[in-house]
Amino acid sequence: xxxxxxxxxxxxxxxxxxxxxxxxxxxxxxxxxxxxxxxxxxxxxxx
Amino acid sequence: xxxxxxxxxxxxxxxxxxxxxxxxxxxxxxxxxxxxxxxxxxxxxxxxxxxxxxxxxxxxxxxxxxxxxxxxxxxxxxxxxxxxxxxxxxxxxxxxxxxxxxxxxxxxxxxxxxxxxxxxxxxxxxxxxxxxxxxxxxxxxxxxxxxxxxxxxxxxxxxxxxxxxxxxxxxxxxxxxxxxxxxxxxxxxxxxxxxxxxxxxxxxxxxxxxxxxxxxxxxxxxxxxxxxxxxxxxxxxxxxxx
Numbered sequence: 001x002x003x004x005x006x007x008x009x010x011x012x013x014x015x016x017x018x019x020x021x022x023x024x025x026x027x028x029x030x031x032x033x034x035x036x037x038x039x040x041x042x043x044x045x046x047x
Numbered sequence: 048x049x050x051x052x053x054x055x056x057x058x059x060x061x062x063x064x065x066x067x068x069x070x071x072x073x074x075x076x077x078x079x080x081x082x083x084x085x086x087x088x089x090x091x092x093x094x095x096x097x098x099x100x101x102x103x104x105x106x107x108x109x110x111x112x113x114x115x116x117x118x119x120x121x122x123x124x125x126x127x128x129x130x131x132x133x134x135x136x137x138x139x140x141x142x143x144x145x146x147x148x149x150x151x152x153x154x155x156x157x158x159x160x161x162x163x164x165x166x167x168x169x170x171x172x173x174x175x176x177x178x179x180x181x182x183x184x185x186x187x188x189x190x191x192x193x194x195x196x197x198x199x200x201x202x203x204x205x206x207x208x209x210x211x212x213x214x215x216x217x218x219x220x221x222x223x224x225x226x227x228x229x230x231x232x233x234x235x236x237x238x239x240x241x242x243x244x245x246x247x248x249x250x251x252x253x254x255x256x257x258x259x260x261x262x263x264x265x266x267x268x269x270x271x272x273x274x275x276x277x278x279x280x281x282x283x284x285x286x287x288x289x
Contacts, residue, residue, distance in 0.1 A: 004096040004160045011099045011156045018149050026265040033272035040279045
């Protein structure tokens with residue numbers, strides 16, 4: 001392996017994890033907001 | 048013009064537009080990774096470690112772009128008082144903090160083997176750290192008050208004033224003696240970079256820009272949903288007060 005290749009691998013891995021992790025976090029936030037909106041709507045409908 | 052920008056934003060944030068952008072971002076990032084890790088030659092002086100440039104520089108440029116969008120959206124909010132501009136500014140600031148953090152971490156990974164240290168109080172590094180703190184403060188201030196119009200007004204002021212640091216970060220390597228290398232592309236005279244390396248760098252910038260557009264559509268949808276939840280949760284209380 002080329003010298004200092006570990007830094008390059010770490011750099012690309014961190015980039016992929018940061019972008020991928022943030023995307024997944026946004027999906028989770030959207031799901032949670034939808035679930036809460038549905039709960040509020042159901043509660044209001046049931047009186 | 049504001050109406051045209053709003054219509055374009057509406058189209059880009061539709062679900063089909065979101066899926067298309069997601070696929071485009073994934074493909075662009077893949078092509079960029081192949082170009083920068085396989086096709087581009089290693090640097091004559093630094094060797095393989097210079098390949099970090101293809102993710103470090105696009106991260107830094109995207110941070111500038113994110114904060115420029117915050118700046119424009121903040122002005123638009125103060126002028127029109129339309130909530131959607133505040134939503135755009137908040138979304139772009141959050142993504143900007145991600146790209147700034149990434150640029151700093153990648154810079155540290157590049158700095159260790161080349162400079163012999165993870166961190167030094169160099170003008171470029173210091174002003175970038177200040178930039179990160181400004182926009183972390185921007186996000187923190189948004190959590191201080193529950194009053195949406197007050198929150199948007201405070202945030203817009205910071206979004207406009209905070210942007211002053213962006214040109215300072217960019218020009219810090221010109222204004223002060225710095226360990227960080229000077230501008231490679233945005234300089235007087237031709238770019239100081241080999242053709243394939245330049246292509247890989249520009250592809251990286253394009254891929255990160257498409258990724259930013261995709262993250263913005265996602266984050267704007269989350270913003271709309273969270274605002275709806277907050278509004279609906281408060282509506283019985285508002286009704287009872289009346």
